[in-house]
Amino acid sequence: MANILICDDEKDIVSALKIYLNAEGYTTFAAYTGEEALQIIEKQPIHLVLMDIMMPGMDGVTATAKLRESSNVPVILLTAKGEDTDKVLGLNIGADDYVTKPFNPVELLARVKSQLRRYMQLGGAAANENVLTSGNIHLNDESKMVTVDGEPVNLTPLEYNILKLLMENQGKVFSSAQIYAKVWNSDAFGADGTVAVHIRHLREKIEIDPANPRYLKVVWGQGYKLEKGD
Amino acid sequence: MSKLVDNLCAKISALFLLLLLFAICIAGMLTTLYLYEENYYNLNQFNFYASQSCRQLNREYAVYAFEDYFLYEQAEDKSQWDTYQTAYVHDLLNPETSNFLFDVVNEQKEIVFSTYDENATYGITVACGTYESDGEQFTIIAHIRSPLLPGDDYYQTAYWLEKVFNNRYLILWCSCIGLLLCLALFIFLLTAAGHKRNVSGISLNWQDKIPYDLYLCLAVWLEWMLLRILPYYGGHSLWSTIVGVTLIATAMMSVMAAALLTTATRLKSGVLVRNTIIYRILHFIWFLLRKGARSLGIMFGSLPVTGKWLLTTILLFFANFLLFLGVFHHRNNGLWLFLLLVMYLCILRFGSIITIQMHRLFDYCWRLAQGEGEEQLDVSGMYAPLRRHGENLNNIGKGISAAVESSLKSERLKTELITNVSHDIKTPLTSIINYIDLLKKEPQTSQKTTEYLAVLERQSAKLKKLTEDLIEASKASTGNIKVQLRRTNVNELLQQTIAEYQDRFAAAHLETVISSNQDEIFIPADGRLLWRVIDNLLNNVCKYSLSHTRVYFQVTSLQQKVYISIKNISREPLNISADELMERFVRGDASRNSEGSGLGLSIARSLTELQHGSLHLEIDGDLFKAQLVFDQAANWTEDAATQNLEETLRPPNPQ
Numbered sequence: 001m002a003n004i005l006i007c008d009d010e011k012d013i014v015s016a017l018k019i020y021l022n023a024e025g026y027t028t029f030a031a032y033t034g035e036e037a038l039q040i041i042e043k044q045p046i047h048l049v050l051m052d053i054m055m056p057g058m059d060g061v062t063a064t065a066k067l068r069e070s071s072n073v074p075v076i077l078l079t080a081k082g083e084d085t086d087k088v089l090g091l092n093i094g095a096d097d098y099v100t101k102p103f104n105p106v107e108l109l110a111r112v113k114s115q116l117r118r119y120m121q122l123g124g125a126a127a128n129e130n131v132l133t134s135g136n137i138h139l140n141d142e143s144k145m146v147t148v149d150g151e152p153v154n155l156t157p158l159e160y161n162i163l164k165l166l167m168e169n170q171g172k173v174f175s176s177a178q179i180y181a182k183v184w185n186s187d188a189f190g191a192d193g194t195v196a197v198h199i200r201h202l203r204e205k206i207e208i209d210p211a212n213p214r215y216l217k218v219v220w221g222q223g224y225k226l227e228k229g230d
Numbered sequence: 231m232s233k234l235v236d237n238l239c240a241k242i243s244a245l246f247l248l249l250l251l252f253a254i255c256i257a258g259m260l261t262t263l264y265l266y267e268e269n270y271y272n273l274n275q276f277n278f279y280a281s282q283s284c285r286q287l288n289r290e291y292a293v294y295a296f297e298d299y300f301l302y303e304q305a306e307d308k309s310q311w312d313t314y315q316t317a318y319v320h321d322l323l324n325p326e327t328s329n330f331l332f333d334v335v336n337e338q339k340e341i342v343f344s345t346y347d348e349n350a351t352y353g354i355t356v357a358c359g360t361y362e363s364d365g366e367q368f369t370i371i372a373h374i375r376s377p378l379l380p381g382d383d384y385y386q387t388a389y390w391l392e393k394v395f396n397n398r399y400l401i402l403w404c405s406c407i408g409l410l411l412c413l414a415l416f417i418f419l420l421t422a423a424g425h426k427r428n429v430s431g432i433s434l435n436w437q438d439k440i441p442y443d444l445y446l447c448l449a450v451w452l453e454w455m456l457l458r459i460l461p462y463y464g465g466h467s468l469w470s471t472i473v474g475v476t477l478i479a480t481a482m483m484s485v486m487a488a489a490l491l492t493t494a495t496r497l498k499s500g501v502l503v504r505n506t507i508i509y510r511i512l513h514f515i516w517f518l519l520r521k522g523a524r525s526l527g528i529m530f531g532s533l534p535v536t537g538k539w540l541l542t543t544i545l546l547f548f549a550n551f552l553l554f555l556g557v558f559h560h561r562n563n564g565l566w567l568f569l570l571l572v573m574y575l576c577i578l579r580f581g582s583i584i585t586i587q588m589h590r591l592f593d594y595c596w597r598l599a600q601g602e603g604e605e606q607l608d609v610s611g612m613y614a615p616l617r618r619h620g621e622n623l624n625n626i627g628k629g630i631s632a633a634v635e636s637s638l639k640s641e642r643l644k645t646e647l648i649t650n651v652s653h654d655i656k657t658p659l660t661s662i663i664n665y666i667d668l669l670k671k672e673p674q675t676s677q678k679t680t681e682y683l684a685v686l687e688r689q690s691a692k693l694k695k696l697t698e699d700l701i702e703a704s705k706a707s708t709g710n711i712k713v714q715l716r717r718t719n720v721n722e723l724l725q726q727t728i729a730e731y732q733d734r735f736a737a738a739h740l741e742t743v744i745s746s747n748q749d750e751i752f753i754p755a756d757g758r759l760l761w762r763v764i765d766n767l768l769n770n771v772c773k774y775s776l777s778h779t780r781v782y783f784q785v786t787s788l789q790q791k792v793y794i795s796i797k798n799i800s801r802e803p804l805n806i807s808a809d810e811l812m813e814r815f816v817r818g819d820a821s822r823n824s825e826g827s828g829l830g831l832s833i834a835r836s837l838t839e840l841q842h843g844s845l846h847l848e849i850d851g852d853l854f855k856a857q858l859v860f861d862q863a864a865n866w867t868e869d870a871a872t873q874n875l876e877e878t879l880r881p882p883n884p885q
């Protein structure tokens with residue numbers, strides 16, 4: 001299937017990850033420093049890298065930066081710090097995603113799958129006027145089909161309409177009242193938490209970790225927005 | 231040059247050379263003056279007989295000649311006069327040897343006496359004096375030989391005069407060059423004055439140590455005396471005039487040179503004014519005055535403040551009284567009025583200075599009370615009692631800022647420690663959680679294994695939550711979090727938050743009741759942080775609420791303030807005070823069995839305070855009420871807030 005490189009100086013974490021990934025049918029390679037990781041990538045066809053940030057010798061950020069000079073293989077950072085600045089730095093130097101320690105194995109697997117699917121798809125679905133795309137979310141207005149990371153997602157008509165509205169206006173913040181007016185086509189008076197509840201359900205369906213959404217973001221006290229996809 | 235300047239021999243020789251040259255120059259210039267008077271610079275041929283010297287000699291000799299004639303007239307026996315040899319009173323008129331031969335002519339133009347020699351030749355015949363004897367006038371006619379016979383004044387004068395005449399241009403030039411040389415030597419001496427070999431700087435010799443005013447008086451007196459004796463040397467003869475004037479001028483020059491040289495030395499070493507008798511006297515008087523004033527000042531300073539005030543008041547009163555007496559009782563009261571005015575101005579000035587300094591002290595004290603005593607008060611220039619007070623205040627300020635600094639430092643260290651330790655705990659925790667998960671997937675051997683694994687899983691999840699909360703709590707309490715205040719809609723945020731919790735509310739059988747007195751209420755807040763505040767509060771609501779009760783959310787906008795309150799009914803009786811609940815690691819249930827770190831409320835409060843809000847808890851029986859208070863965002867702009875934020879986020883000065 002796919003080759004995954006696990007790079008962490010903690011051997012127990014590497015072997016645990018190996019067990020999980022092998023169980024899913026992936027081939028795994030282990031590296032314990034940044035230098036080792038770079039050497040393995042040169043020799044083996046690697047499809048995804050799990051990289052710890054804090055390592056002796058070359059750290060994960062440096063290794064990722066070096067890796068990006070020659071390859072666009074997806075990189076997921078494993079970070080124990082959980083500082084916003086570390087995340088921003090990691091994503092800026094070319095990492096595709098990050099997971100904070102201690103992580104949930106299920107969530108990690110979901111992210112691995114998501115990144116792999118995106119990488120292996122090579123361009124993805126053909127461009128279609130009726131297909132709205134944001135990151136790995138595709139919304140086909142003809143067939144009313146929504147796929148996330150290639151997997152179809154079942155949405156209620158209201159959820160579908162909300163998602164469509166947000167995907168048509170990526171990056172724009174809508175307040176609950178605005179969404180209610182556009183989707184329900186009636187005055188927002190007395191709508192209370194309806195929109196918020198629907199959005200939460202929608203987020204649970206399209207996000208791997210609804211508490212830390214990648215796409216559908218809550219702008220607290222302002223409204224909601226769909227992150228602009230790349 | 232510097233070697234020459236230091237050389238004593240060179241200086242002494244220069245001084246002698248200077249005086250010598252000066253004497254020569256003066257002599258040469260006097261001679262030149264004489265030659266100019268004689269008009270010799272316009273004549274090509276030397277003619278002694280027409281010179282003033284010759285005429286001068288004629289006049290002198292004529293006097294002797296008339297005396298001889300007079301004696302001849304008085305003589306009883308005139309026969310012996312015929313020989314001319316022995317009887318002449320003045321041997322220098324002896325016709326045999328003298329160049330001066332004469333006739334005495336009376337009023338009738340008759341020659342009454344004569345030494346005229348017909349065989350001799352004469353350069354000039356001239357009338358050179360008229361004398362009276364017994365009412366009769368006699369004229370002396372002089373005949374001067376040519377060539378002159380050697381031996382008398384005529385010959386000598388003519389001889390020297392001719393030499394001088396022949397060298398008249400040489401003398402002129404020599405004088406001019408000599409003067410220039412004098413000037414150069416003098417400049418050299420001025421430069422060299424005060425320098426000594428092997429001694430750096432200016433050294434003073436004995437005459438530089440004489441008080442300058444005394445020295446100047448002596449020099450001026452000497453010059454004056456020399457000037458006074460100058461006329462005695464003039465007029466006798468050319469040579470004596472030249473020699474005398476030259477000597478006096480040289481003497482005057484040496485006095486002047488000495489005075490100028492010592493002036494130069496004193497100027498160079500800077501003791502010109504200090505080394506005078508007048509200065510010493512004035513200095514001594516000043517010293518006495520100062521010493522007196524100082525001892526008075528010490529006496530005044532040793533008085534207590536009240537004593538000073540009393541003494542000052544009494545003195546001022548007396549001064550005022552005396553001045554008023556002066557104003558009213560003296561005809562010439564302008565001066566008294568002026569003095570009175572001066573005194574009032576002094577009082578005004580002193581009073582205003584005291585007031586300003588006291589104001590500065592009060593101001594600093596006020597700032598100290600506000601906790602802004604980092605910078606020290608500048609106490610220089612203050613009056614002694616006020617300065618002491620200022621120094622005390624400064625010491626207090628120093629103590630306070632040191633205490634604040636050390637507490638800030640320890641707080642920072644604590645945060646750092648917590649962050650680092652939590653980080654180090656996270657890595658093994660990851661392994662623990664992962665391997666528990668893996669173990670769960672292995673075939674379970676017994677019922678107990680499953681049970682124990684469940685405990686492990688629950689406890690590791692708790693540990694995870696605890697480390698995360700710990701980091702957040704320490705960051706929030708030290709303000710180590712970025713805060714971006716924006717206009718935030720409270721109702722919208724509340725709805726979003728409640729939506730997140732809907733499932734948990736449903737699971738706990740809780741009903742939410744939301745009310746707001748306005749549709750849209752805006753507050754300046756960071757939505758992300760405010761969500762975490764309410765997140766923490768709702769977490770508690772879910773954990774501790776009695777099921778099948780209602781949870782009330784109320785947003786009230788009142789007098790520029792916004793109150794957000796969350797009320798719920800506690801499942802367990804709350805036997806703890808609201809203040810205690812807010813402390814870290816304190817939880818509502820004494821058994822501590824439920825999940826949670828006990829940091830939630832502490833985090834919520836810290837985060838609220840970071841957004842310039844406040845969190846209050848109220849416990850009324852089983853009713854638990856949490857209330858957030860914020861300013862309304864009506865008159866609030868983001869620019870101003872950003873600025874405020876930067877100020878609050880600026881790290882404390884290391885000073």
